[in-house]
Amino acid sequence: MPAAIRLQGLAKRFGRLEALRGVDLEVEQGEFFALLGPNGAGKTTLISILAGLTRASAGSASVMGYDVVRQYREARRNLGVVPQELVFDPFFTVRETLQFQSGYFGLRRNDGWIDALLHHLNLSDKADTNMRRLSGGMKRRVLVAQALVHKPPVIVLDEPTAGVDVELRQTLWQFIRELNHQGHTILLTTHYLEEAEELCERVAMLKAGRIVALDRTANLLRADAQRRVELRLNPPQLPEALRGRLVGERDGAFLLSLRDFDELEGLLAKVREAGGQIEGFCVREPDLEEVFLQTMRGGGQA
Numbered sequence: 001m002p003a004a005i006r007l008q009g010l011a012k013r014f015g016r017l018e019a020l021r022g023v024d025l026e027v028e029q030g031e032f033f034a035l036l037g038p039n040g041a042g043k044t045t046l047i048s049i050l051a052g053l054t055r056a057s058a059g060s061a062s063v064m065g066y067d068v069v070r071q072y073r074e075a076r077r078n079l080g081v082v083p084q085e086l087v088f089d090p091f092f093t094v095r096e097t098l099q100f101q102s103g104y105f106g107l108r109r110n111d112g113w114i115d116a117l118l119h120h121l122n123l124s125d126k127a128d129t130n131m132r133r134l135s136g137g138m139k140r141r142v143l144v145a146q147a148l149v150h151k152p153p154v155i156v157l158d159e160p161t162a163g164v165d166v167e168l169r170q171t172l173w174q175f176i177r178e179l180n181h182q183g184h185t186i187l188l189t190t191h192y193l194e195e196a197e198e199l200c201e202r203v204a205m206l207k208a209g210r211i212v213a214l215d216r217t218a219n220l221l222r223a224d225a226q227r228r229v230e231l232r233l234n235p236p237q238l239p240e241a242l243r244g245r246l247v248g249e250r251d252g253a254f255l256l257s258l259r260d261f262d263e264l265e266g267l268l269a270k271v272r273e274a275g276g277q278i279e280g281f282c283v284r285e286p287d288l289e290e291v292f293l294q295t296m297r298g299g300g301q302a
């Protein structure tokens with residue numbers, strides 16, 4: 001069984017800028033996979049290469065075993081991309097947009113599936129509305145429908161929930177989850193890390209064009225992230241004895257590392273000994289955001 005997505009030594013240069021610097025990655029069929037990274041890390045460039053919109057400077061990429069350059073048509077037929085940017089012809093209706101996209105893939109009688117897509121994405125009552133009359137969130141739903149019109153086994157979503165309301169997010173994830181359960185492979189990029197943590201079994205983190213972490217989500221949480229104590233103090237000064245534990249500050253509160261709960265008493269005692277008063281206190285379980293921030297600070301695998 002070929003990998004859903006396979007990248008080998010993938011590199012991309014824009015003049016002197018190296019957007020991708022030798023990325024190796026395999027996403028298996030049926031995975032729900034997150035590709036994370038800060039702005040400019042190379043996520044969209046990687047997706048553009050997969051979709052055949054940009055040529056790699058070196059290395060290769062394939063979708064379901066089809067090389068994205070040598071076997072462009074087969075690779076493209078196996079891939080559905082929900083792009084970041086909303087670009088449409090404003091004069092078509094929603095249905096026409098989807099029929100047009102079906103035609104691009106040589107699908108003439110696709111109305112049954114188009115109706116199903118409209119239904120799942122809560123767009124049925126907008127089927128005959130012109131694209132220019134839709135709100136941003138509705139346009140985004142059409143983008144999703146457009147990417148799925150040919151029932152591709154591999155679905156790539158590039159920040160699909162940026163600027164999208166809670167209701168649409170939930171509708172969208174419910175539908176994408178269903179598709180994943182049916183066997184579709186999902187590659188997701190997002191800046192909402194709690195979304196990735198909840199949905200994705202495996203995560204790759206990109207930093208300046210390189211993969212700096214790649215593992216199952218659960219392993220990343222176990223290996224890198226620590227429990228944190230969040231302390232709000234009056235006066236807002238951390239006692240000298242706790243300086244070594246400080247890992248950050250968030251909204252005026254100190255974040256201290258906590259290896260296990262037995263340490264808690266000693267830690268609070270040190271605040272009292274220094275004459276400090278505790279105004280707020282909570283223990284935070286490790287989350288993907290913490291792993292991400294740690295990795296981006298330079299702590300990740302090379």
Ligand SMILES: Nc1ncnc2c1ncn2[C@@H]1O[C@H](COP(=O)(O)OP(=O)(O)OP(=O)(O)O)[C@@H](O)[C@H]1O
Nearest residue numbers: 014017018019037038039040041042043044045046
């Ligand atoms: N057509 C282009 N010409 C020149 N530089 C480009 C081009 N496209 C992307 N870049 C540069 O390549 C780098 C990677 O960009 P890319 O859009 O892939 O990042 P990203 O991870 O998708 O970021 P974001 O989270 O902001 O979407 C950036 O430094 C960007 O400025």
